[in-house]
Amino acid sequence: MKAFISPTHDAVWTGNAMIRGKLIQHHDRAERSVEILAALKDDLRLDCVFVENAASAPPELMEVHAPDYLHYLETAWEEWAKAPDASFEIRPYITTNRYFPELRTRIPVTLAGQYLGDGGSPLVQDAWVNMKGSVDTAVSAAQAIIDGERAAYALLRPAGHHAMRDLAMGGSHIGNTAIAAQRLSKHFGRVAVLDIDVHHGNGTQQIFYDRDDVLTVSLHGQPENLFPFICGYADERGTGAGEGFNLNLPLEPGTELIGYMKALESATRRLIDFAPNVLVIAAGxxxxxxxxFGNLCIDTADYRVIGDCIAQLGLPTLFIQEGGYKIDALRANVHSFVEGFLAQRG
Ligand SMILES: [Zn+2]
Known part of the structure; x- marks a missing residue:
């Protein structure tokens, strides 16, 4: 297995996050990546490819996200900073709503409300550079699978699975997992995405919601009491041609390995039934x-069992980094997970 490391994997994220109304230091800290890299490079001794930024954006970026949204992300900081009293982060404070659904004027304060969907998704000065690094890493790892690697791990920050087609959510602006899946779908046809982050992968779900060639499955804490709250429920099954090609498996707070594995077995049954040619794991x-930031009870040794179960599917497998915020346990947890996967694969 090769690991692909983003050129901005350890970039400092200077923004804050708003959690239950409180502004706190953003949880996507550079130390996360340092710990995960230690697991991949030093503990697991994977062949690490340090990705360089591509000269141009991959076409999948435009296929997954709306052009006006990408234009906003690329130019937002420059426009915002022109105001003499601009804050160091772009944070929405007026949004479109059910009474005023249309933007009457496209200026920095209204655009922030249009495209930044919650308090955990501010934009800071270098955000676009970090996003480009993440996209290039996700696509490089996907391309390695197309070129014959049986497994690859893309280490990047921040997480991307909450990013909708034209709306940032949950600290995710660009859907790295969706972009990688899109690249793979062109070569492999049928792609399955299994999201094991504790939070529902609402962005990946939305991006493929009307498609029957990309199955999206998410195991996550019940959205009644965990972000993103407004979606992630079991009755969200897809629409049009995509009906039946989205599976949400919400788990009760406090679920331990036994309960988790029951849900994971439901997920793998659906995956086997779908018969994909390649698997993408949104690895949180x-x-x-x-x-x-979670409410499940998976222990370090349990990740080995989960990795083993995923490996038993026998598919070419691409891991895209999502969340994980207990920094001093990340190295051991990633090590345990990947080791379980590799042990089963032999
Ligand atoms: Zn998460």
Missing amino acids: FDTYRHDK
Whole structure:
């Protein structure tokens, strides 16, 4: 297995996040990546490819996200900073709503409300550079699978699975997992995405919601009491041609390995039934018992069992980094997970 490391994997994210109304230091800290890289490079001794930025954006970026949204992300900081009293982060404070659904004027304060969907998704000065690094890494890893690698791991930040087609959510602006899946779908046809982050992968779900060639499955904490709250429920099954090609498996707070594996077995049954040619894992480690942003109870040794179960599917497998915020446990958790996967694969 090769690991692909983003050129901005350890970039400092200077923004804050708003969690339950409180502004706190953003949880996507550079140390996360340092710990995960130690697991991949030093503990697992994977062949690490340090990705360089591509000269131009991959076509999948435009296929997954709306042009006006991408234009906003690329230019937002420059426009925002022109105001003499601009804050160091772009944070929405007026949004379109059910009474005023249309933007009457496209200026920095209204555009922030249009495209930044919650308090955890501010934009800062270098955000676009970081996003480009992540996209190039996800696509490089996907291309390696197309070129014959049986497994690859893309280490990038921040997480991308909450990013909708034209709306940032949950600290995700660009859907790295969706972009990788899109690249793979052109070569492999049928692609399955299995999201094991503790939070529902609402962006990946939405991007493929009307498609029957990309199956999206998400195991996550019940959205009644965990972000993103407004979606991630079991009755969201897809629409049009995509009806039946989205599966949400919400888990009760406090679920431990036994309950988790029951849901994972339901997921793998659906995956086998779909018969994909390639698998993308949205690899989040905030299911960990002591992660402050989750509410499940997965322990370090359990990740080995989960990795083993995924490997048993016998598919070419691409791992895209999502969440995991208990920094001092990330190295051990990623090590355990990948080791379980590799042990089963032999
Ligand atoms: Zn998460």
